[in-house]
Amino acid sequence: MNKIIELKNISKSFDGELILDDLSLNIYDNEFITLLGPSGCGKTTMLRMIGGFEHPDCGDILFMGERINDVPPHKRNVNTVFQKYALFPHLNVFENVAFPLREKKVPKKEIREKVEKMLSLVMLSNFADRSVTSLSGGQQQRVAIARALINSPKVLLLDEPLGALDLKLRKDMQQELKKIQKSTGITFVFVTHDQEEALSMSDTIVVMSEGKIQQIGIPTDIYNEPKNAFVADFIGESNIIDGTMLENYKVSFSGHIFECLDAGFAVGEQVDVVVRPEDVDIVPVEQSMLQGVVTAVTFMGVHNELIVDIGGFKWMIQTTDSANVDDRIGISLDPDAIHIMKKSKYSGMYGDYSSYSNELDELSEPGGEE
Numbered sequence: 001m002n003k004i005i006e007l008k009n010i011s012k013s014f015d016g017e018l019i020l021d022d023l024s025l026n027i028y029d030n031e032f033i034t035l036l037g038p039s040g041c042g043k044t045t046m047l048r049m050i051g052g053f054e055h056p057d058c059g060d061i062l063f064m065g066e067r068i069n070d071v072p073p074h075k076r077n078v079n080t081v082f083q084k085y086a087l088f089p090h091l092n093v094f095e096n097v098a099f100p101l102r103e104k105k106v107p108k109k110e111i112r113e114k115v116e117k118m119l120s121l122v123m124l125s126n127f128a129d130r131s132v133t134s135l136s137g138g139q140q141q142r143v144a145i146a147r148a149l150i151n152s153p154k155v156l157l158l159d160e161p162l163g164a165l166d167l168k169l170r171k172d173m174q175q176e177l178k179k180i181q182k183s184t185g186i187t188f189v190f191v192t193h194d195q196e197e198a199l200s201m202s203d204t205i206v207v208m209s210e211g212k213i214q215q216i217g218i219p220t221d222i223y224n225e226p227k228n229a230f231v232a233d234f235i236g237e238s239n240i241i242d243g244t245m246l247e248n249y250k251v252s253f254s255g256h257i258f259e260c261l262d263a264g265f266a267v268g269e270q271v272d273v274v275v276r277p278e279d280v281d282i283v284p285v286e287q288s289m290l291q292g293v294v295t296a297v298t299f300m301g302v303h304n305e306l307i308v309d310i311g312g313f314k315w316m317i318q319t320t321d322s323a324n325v326d327d328r329i330g331i332s333l334d335p336d337a338i339h340i341m342k343k344s345k346y347s348g349m350y351g352d353y354s355s356y357s358n359e360l361d362e363l364s365e366p367g368g369e370e
Contacts (some may be wrong), residue, residue: 001030002026004027004154004187005050005189006025006026006060007024007025007026007135008023008039008060009022009023009024009058010025010056010060010221011056011057012022012042012045012049018058018211019210020045020156021042021058022212022341023046023211023222025046025211025213025216029187030186031187031189032178032181032187032188032204033204034191034192035206036193036198036208041208041211042210042211047189047191048066048158050155051073052068053080054275056069063106066204072134074261077156079149079155079157080148080158081159082159085143087132087147089131089132092129092130092132093119093124093127093128093131093135094129095142095289096143097118097143097147098111099147100147100151100274101115108347108370113365114150115146118146118147118150121183122143122146123142123176135168137169138169141161145180155285156181156187156188156189157189160192160193161193162192162194162197174200174201175200177201178200189233195235197225199219199236202218205218205222205225206215207222207230208229214230214231215227216230222235224275225301225339225341226274227236227341228341228344228346229341229347229348229351232272232341233349233350237276238276238350239275239351239352240273240349240350241351242272242273243271244331245266245267245269246272248263251273251340256289258289260335261336261338262338262340271340272341273338274339274340274341274351275338275339276358277315277318277335277336278303279334280332282323282332283330283332288329288330288331288332289330291310292310292325292329293308293328294306294326294362295309295323295325296305297323297325302320302323302325303320304322306318314353314354316353321332
């Protein structure tokens, strides 16, 4: 694939606070790339720099090989869809989409052809004469996307555009956005703090924290092979336990020695061990590798979510088996359920579910801009 955007050693501060810290990233033609991270990690600032709405304190932004640090937004072959769609309430759907072409004095016949094509692409062909104020949130978003695509930009920037939609509509629009990206061949750069959104839509995910890129990869690699405790915790649920590498393919944690699939660590090296909740098997205590006491049970529809105290560390286990609070259960782990990570600055900060509850998780869910 051809590189379309290069960010080289970008740094940015606001009021003395470092927001982006010597960050470099390549974005490729026809790629759906997602910038993922909590509020304040710098993802929206990065997006705004690509769009020309912010400028780096140092470093360079290249667009198809040319430096564009000082090129204003309207002269970049980039369009942006914001969380607030900024539609014109006094114009109908057709005229909202046609607006960029009318500004460029495009002939009327060409405008009609292009607008009709765009409305068909976003499945709003029958809504051309409607007032945008009469549309649902999802329909308004489609109008905003059609307007952003009408000039055939090389890159479309999307700043948390699904944040205002309800859950079902958000899931529907995830699929629609992916279809639109594939059918147009335009590079999409998508900003979100929603892990599921990133995993379901992206060709590439860039996980960010504290102004730095923590990991870049395809969704399956980000989920199955996290680089550190921050990534493991932020992408889905993870039990993250202190361990010791005994030799290649052998690790000790929670008082037991386990076979694993990881190698290349020093003998005796202290490591972070990641076990996803869905990869834990409940077995009879007498057949188990580890035992623990169930401290909480939550029915999640397709599975039960258990919090289990194993040697003072609270594990999350997702299982279709039934269990009750105060039950003593055994667990078993296959080698491919165990992932070993190097210790990092995030070690010890995540992965113990002592204070976990669904309500706390929802209340702490990040939002807003950075």
